[in-house]
Amino acid sequence: MDLGNLMAFDPTHHFESVPSSRQELTRVCLEKGTELVQAIANAVFALPSTDDPDGPIVRLPPPTTALPREKHLPKPKPPTKWELFAKMKGIKKHKKDKRAFDEQAGTWKRRHGYDRVNDDKDIPIIEAKLSDEPGEDPFSKRKAEKKQRVEKQEKNRLQNLKQAAKAGALPSHVQLAATALPITGTHGEAPKKASKEELQNVAGMAATATASGGKFDKKLPGEKPAKHAGKYRKFLPVVEGKGMSSQEKQQTAKILDQLMNKSSHGMLDVNKAVTMFNVKKEKQRNKEKEHKTSSVASKLKPKKKSFKKSSKKKH
Amino acid sequence: MLKIKNPKTHRAKREIEKRAPKFVENGKKTLILHGTKTSDVLNMVLTQIYHLKRDNAVKYTKKNENIRPFESGGETSLEFFSLKTDCSLFVFGSHSKKRPNNLVLGRMFDHHIYDLVEVGVENFRPIESFEYDKKLTPRIGSKPFFAFIGEGFESVEELKHLKEVLLDLFRGEVVENLNLAGIDRVFVCTALSSSTVFLTHCALRLKRSGTAIPRMELVEVGPSMDLVVRRHRLPNDSLKKEAMKTTSEQPKKKIKNVSSDVLQGKIGKIYIPDQKVGGITLSSDVKGLKRERREAKKRKVGIENEAKKRKTASD
Numbered sequence: 001m002d003l004g005n006l007m008a009f010d011p012t013h014h015f016e017s018v019p020s021s022r023q024e025l026t027r028v029c030l031e032k033g034t035e036l037v038q039a040i041a042n043a044v045f046a047l048p049s050t051d052d053p054d055g056p057i058v059r060l061p062p063p064t065t066a067l068p069r070e071k072h073l074p075k076p077k078p079p080t081k082w083e084l085f086a087k088m089k090g091i092k093k094h095k096k097d098k099r100a101f102d103e104q105a106g107t108w109k110r111r112h113g114y115d116r117v118n119d120d121k122d123i124p125i126i127e128a129k130l131s132d133e134p135g136e137d138p139f140s141k142r143k144a145e146k147k148q149r150v151e152k153q154e155k156n157r158l159q160n161l162k163q164a165a166k167a168g169a170l171p172s173h174v175q176l177a178a179t180a181l182p183i184t185g186t187h188g189e190a191p192k193k194a195s196k197e198e199l200q201n202v203a204g205m206a207a208t209a210t211a212s213g214g215k216f217d218k219k220l221p222g223e224k225p226a227k228h229a230g231k232y233r234k235f236l237p238v239v240e241g242k243g244m245s246s247q248e249k250q251q252t253a254k255i256l257d258q259l260m261n262k263s264s265h266g267m268l269d270v271n272k273a274v275t276m277f278n279v280k281k282e283k284q285r286n287k288e289k290e291h292k293t294s295s296v297a298s299k300l301k302p303k304k305k306s307f308k309k310s311s312k313k314k315h
Numbered sequence: 316m317l318k319i320k321n322p323k324t325h326r327a328k329r330e331i332e333k334r335a336p337k338f339v340e341n342g343k344k345t346l347i348l349h350g351t352k353t354s355d356v357l358n359m360v361l362t363q364i365y366h367l368k369r370d371n372a373v374k375y376t377k378k379n380e381n382i383r384p385f386e387s388g389g390e391t392s393l394e395f396f397s398l399k400t401d402c403s404l405f406v407f408g409s410h411s412k413k414r415p416n417n418l419v420l421g422r423m424f425d426h427h428i429y430d431l432v433e434v435g436v437e438n439f440r441p442i443e444s445f446e447y448d449k450k451l452t453p454r455i456g457s458k459p460f461f462a463f464i465g466e467g468f469e470s471v472e473e474l475k476h477l478k479e480v481l482l483d484l485f486r487g488e489v490v491e492n493l494n495l496a497g498i499d500r501v502f503v504c505t506a507l508s509s510s511t512v513f514l515t516h517c518a519l520r521l522k523r524s525g526t527a528i529p530r531m532e533l534v535e536v537g538p539s540m541d542l543v544v545r546r547h548r549l550p551n552d553s554l555k556k557e558a559m560k561t562t563s564e565q566p567k568k569k570i571k572n573v574s575s576d577v578l579q580g581k582i583g584k585i586y587i588p589d590q591k592v593g594g595i596t597l598s599s600d601v602k603g604l605k606r607e608r609r610e611a612k613k614r615k616v617g618i619e620n621e622a623k624k625r626k627t628a629s630d
Binding site: 004005006007008009010011012022025026029030032033034036037038040041042044045046049052054055056057058059060063065066067068069070071072073074157158161162172173174175176177178179 | 316317318319320321322328331332334335336337338340341343403422423424425429438458459460461462463464465466468469478479482483486489490491492493494495496497498501503505507513515517519527528529530531532533535539550555557558559560561562
């Protein structure tokens with residue numbers, strides 16, 4: 001008998017022959033059942049009971065039949081790096097008060113939150129030290145340092161959680177998610193996320209592998225027809241219309257002209273070429289002139305006569 | 316690259332903590348679903364089991380083609396559902412020519428399959444087919460009694476397994492305190508042969524008897540069926556050991572407002588709310604008022620008498 005589960009088990013009973021009719025069977029079963037239930041009830045009612053407005057309440061003993069658990073036992077989490085260090089050094093935790101005295105303001109302020117003690121934005125003056133460079137802003141430097149400290153702390157926290165996850169004792173409300181695949185190989189590039197346009201074009205790109213270029217593929221509702229990437233070829237009509245010179249003749253003449261002009265650098269703007277040539281020539285002439293004059297003049301420079309009145313000495 | 320994922324709302328955090336592994340676990344939830352094909356009988360069986368376990372069961376209505384509990388690959392879907400709904404018991408119904416009206420009762424450990432029992436349902440009688448006094452219907456969530464009859468439950472391994480699974484399935488939450496007024500149902504299981512079990516669900520009627528303990532009377536209300544054990548799979552030993560592990564040590568509960576001092580020993584803090592002096596109603600103790608008035612009168616009379624006496628004396 002298992003009182004914790006309100007269960008009674010009668011191993012002694014056995015059917016010599018299964019009773020023929022269903023009703024007979026149920027009757028016998030209910031009879032035996034009643035006996036067993038009565039036995040449990042006797043035991044349960046015998047337990048000390050407390051009175052309650054709903055009815056008498058008894059304290060059941062813990063169940064005796066061992067049933068398997070639903071989930072594994074919670075594992076103790078491994079100590080964090082700080083905890084190990086503190087244990088080694090013998091540092092004990094001290095409870096901090098919510099209020100602390102702010103030296104600067106001379107009042108009691110709260111330790112965390114709005115209008116707190118030792119806030120960075122409350123510092124009016126930072127004295128310069130000899131080690132400071134002249135162009136640096138100490139306030140922004142402080143901010144940057146704090147940001148660094150916070151990042152370092154986050155990194156350490158992640159490491160601690162990783163250790164806990166390894167031991168199987170991650171705190172239940174935290175999950176560790178992989179943001180990027182680990183770097184393998186020489187490139188180590190994270191796979192780029194496909195853009196919306198790329199995704200829309202994928203089906204079209206795959207369809208070009210079919211024999212008809214994806215033209216007759218069944219499309220899903222809402223799918224746009226694939227965009228044609230590349231040039232459209234223009235084919236001449238088989239039979240020409242009247243009133244136009246032969247298109248085929250034009251096409252072939254065009255090709256021939258291009259071929260002929262290649263040898264004579266066909267793509268030449270004659271006027272531009274002439275002006276460029278003239279300009280170049282002028283420049284060269286000027287340079288030559290300068291060279292001639294400078295070679296003589298440099299050695300004998302004429303004295304510069306100052307024509308200012310003040311320079312004239314009055315005798 | 317790992318990232319810490321925290322729940323963003325308190326509600327989400329509470330939900331996750333509910334599903335975390337604990338020392339003392341919550342009640343097991345049941346997942347009821349069916350496979351590709353089900354018969355009428357099986358549908359009724361599944362719905363009636365769902366009704367019996369209304370509070371802590373989840374019933375899926377879609378058919379699941381890829382669930383085959385006894386095959387190695389066919390349980391991934393089940394495990395996924397168990398993870399999503401946090402159910403560690405499942406009832407999977409399917410119907411085929413080889414195994415008509417098949418019911419697979421299974422348990423999960425850490426959302427992986429722990430053990431399975433496959434039974435066939437025969438001679439099913441739904442709740443509607445029983446006639447009984449409607450006042451006796453057992454309420455949802457009440458703790459049931461169990462009566463197992465037959466030596467088969469001890470000798471035959473399959474029946475032993477089935478007994479364990481049935482107990483786990485129907486017992487509901489493990490409670491310490493039981494309200495004696497609230498016992499109203501019993502499950503009677505009789506081993507008819509080495510492979511068949513007759514299961515029926517009855518309501519309890521407590522009749523007045525001479526002693527404090529009432530007399531039990533069983534009235535058949537619920538579904539009754541014959542379960543024919545077909546296959547079963549026991550858990551492997553290591554898994555079983557892991558699942559049956561219990562620790563005797565319980566996590567220390569923090570006692571609030573009690574602290575101990577070396578000098579003074581155990582100190583307790585009592586917080587008294589402010590007295591609302593203005594809001595207190597004057598006592599309507601009329602007797603007290605009467606007495607006061609009486610006494611006041613006596614005193615007055617006494618003074619007068621004295622005054623009279625003095626007068627007469629002086630006179």
